[in-house]
Amino acid sequence: MKRLIASALALFVVVALSVPLFAQHGTNMDRMAEELGLTQTQKEEITALREAHKAQMKAWREANLTPEQQEKMSRMMADRREGRQGHGGREAHVDRMSAALDLTDDQVTKMKEIRSSARATADAWFEENGNASSDDRHAFMKAHRTSTRQAVRSVLSESQQEKFDTMRGREHHGHQDKEGHHDKDND
Numbered sequence: 798m799k800r801l802i803a804s805a806l807a808l809f810v811v812v813a814l815s816v817p818l819f820a821q822h823g824t825n826m827d828r829m830a831e832e833l834g835l836t837q838t839q840k841e842e843i844t845a846l847r848e849a850h851k852a853q854m855k856a857w858r859e860a861n862l863t864p865e866q867q868e869k870m871s872r873m874m875a876d877r878r879e880g881r882q883g884h885g886g887r888e889a890h891v892d893r894m895s896a897a898l899d900l901t902d903d904q905v906t907k908m909k910e911i912r913s914s915a916r917a918t919a920d921a922w923f924e925e926n927g928n929a930s931s932d933d934r935h936a937f938m939k940a941h942r943t944s945t946r947q948a949v950r951s952v953l954s955e956s957q958q959e960k961f962d963t964m965r966g967r968e969h970h971g972h973q974d975k976e977g978h979h980d981k982d983n984d
Contacts, residue, residue, distance in 0.1 A: 826931055844931055851927065875920075897964060898957045907952045915945040 830840050858867060891908050894900065900908065919941055926933065946965075950958050 827935075840931075848928055855927075894961075898953065898960055900957070904952050908949065911945065911948045911952070915941065915948075 826840070826843070829835075835843075858870065862870065891905060891912060894908060895905050898904075919938070922937055922941075923934075926937070929937070950961065953961055
């Protein structure tokens with residue numbers, strides 16, 4: 798029994814580490830598929846396998862982990878998502894923006910509120926729509942990023958908005974949509 802639990806936990810860790818390749822905003826899967834030259838059928842098979850495994854792991858966690866372990870796992874996964882934001886997580890992102898755009902303390906506070914609210918909205922959507930297709934996840938995240946950017950821009954002065962737009966252009970140069978067209982809204 799211990800061996801089965803250890804094997805299941807090891808499998809979970811491997812899958813948890815690989816999920817970002819397939820799930821994060823739909824774009825990593827697209828990049829991987831393009832780089833590997835995957836066919837549509839292969840992409841659909843990977844997505845189906847991932848979704849089936851995700852459901853199996855959720856059932857296993859609910860059946861085998863204590864409430865305390867489930868809570869700890871949720872915190873660990875949230876911490877991992879935070880770290881995956883890159884460059885030190887959300888706080889560091891706001892700090893970099895503050896320095897680059899010369900934000901006031903009031904603007905920094907509003908930025909943190911916007912980012913916190915955006916994260917909560919995304920987390921709630923993914924919790925509720927855990928089995929959504931890759932296309933649905935991608936569409937949600939694209940719209941969500943656009944609305945978050947609009948909220949951020951509303952806090953900035955005109956000159957800060959121009960600088961923000963320039964910074965975004967440098968950071969996200971080269972992102973393309975599924976048809977290979979440059980997608981300024983995709984990060």
